[in-house]
Amino acid sequence: MSVPHSLLTTLVSATEEVFDTMLALPLQAKAPVTGPLDVPANVVATVAFAGHRRGLVVVYSSLAAARQITSSMLGIPVHEVNGEVPDAMGEIANMVAGTFRNRLAAVEPSSDISVPTVTIGTDFSTLYSSAVFRSRCPFDMQGEPLSVELILTGDQVGGLK
Amino acid sequence: MRFLVVDDSSTMRRIIINTLNKLGYTECREAGNGREGLDALTANPVDIVITDWNMPEMSGVEFARAVRANDATKAVPILMVTTNAAEGDIVEALKAGVSNYVVKPFTPATIKEKIEAVLKA
Numbered sequence: 545m546s547v548p549h550s551l552l553t554t555l556v557s558a559t560e561e562v563f564d565t566m567l568a569l570p571l572q573a574k575a576p577v578t579g580p581l582d583v584p585a586n587v588v589a590t591v592a593f594a595g596h597r598r599g600l601v602v603v604y605s606s607l608a609a610a611r612q613i614t615s616s617m618l619g620i621p622v623h624e625v626n627g628e629v630p631d632a633m634g635e636i637a638n639m640v641a642g643t644f645r646n647r648l649a650a651v652e653p654s655s656d657i658s659v660p661t662v663t664i665g666t667d668f669s670t671l672y673s674s675a676v677f678r679s680r681c682p683f684d685m686q687g688e689p690l691s692v693e694l695i696l697t698g699d700q701v702g703g704l705k
Numbered sequence: 706m707r708f709l710v711v712d713d714s715s716t717m718r719r720i721i722i723n724t725l726n727k728l729g730y731t732e733c734r735e736a737g738n739g740r741e742g743l744d745a746l747t748a749n750p751v752d753i754v755i756t757d758w759n760m761p762e763m764s765g766v767e768f769a770r771a772v773r774a775n776d777a778t779k780a781v782p783i784l785m786v787t788t789n790a791a792e793g794d795i796v797e798a799l800k801a802g803v804s805n806y807v808v809k810p811f812t813p814a815t816i817k818e819k820i821e822a823v824l825k826a
């Protein structure tokens with residue numbers, strides 16, 4: 545089951561705002577998709593939200609994209625990026641989920657977000673029970689894939705009023 | 706001008722300190738949560754505190770309350786930098802003693818403007 549379009553539009557613009565404002569890395573948004581990941585995602589950063597709505601915002605990126613993002617955030621060359629990727633990608637997920645949450649809170653009761661969790665590895669595939677609504681918004685970041693998924697559980701899975 | 710930057714994310718501390726340096730503020734110390742921030746502040750006074758909200762051990766709001774409750778630190782301006790931007794969040798932070806508020810993501814121009822605002826107040 546996919547997520548209402550108005551929520552995905554909000555998520556895409558929240559992601560673009562974070563990348564435009566904090567990083568000199570423009571994103572090219574592609575059409576939202578459902579179904580399994582079809583691009584390399586070595587870095588997975590997750591923020592949960594709960595309150596009026598319940599679910600997860602998940603940022604997937606290749607390791608190369610994550611290193612580029614980290615370099616841009618810290619203002620250091622990519623080859624100097626070392627152990628900073630998890631903290632930097634956690635902060636990206638925090639800002640994307642936080643901006644998304646603030647935009648929803650402007651038009652409906654608010655939800656709170658969790659601290660980010662970041663996992664780095666290879667060949668991730670995430671499976672959830674069929675009772676969830678999920679859609680993924682892919683982006684192209686200067687040739688590197690990045691995507692942001694919205695997963696909704698609970699009762700409040702409708703679009704924005 | 707002496708700054709104390711309190712944030713559990715080392716990335717965000719670096720971004721804020723890089724921004725301060727670019728604005729010409731080079732005397733910056735850092736702490737990883739509110740508890741460490743209080744220790745740093747009582748050991749060495751500063752002219753402005755910049756703090757995150759969501760941190761383990763002691764949050765930015767608890768930190769602001771503790772700073773205001775101590776005679777030695779109660780007058781220091783506190784600028785909060787956070788993703789929490791719902792109306793209720795801002796009211797809660799101001800009640801706790803936060804002087805001004807920057808919502809992440811932010812531009813250097815916003816940080817500059819808010820620093821000038823808390824110094825003028």
Ligand SMILES: [Mg+2]
Nearest residue numbers: 713757759760
């Ligand atoms: Mg934090």
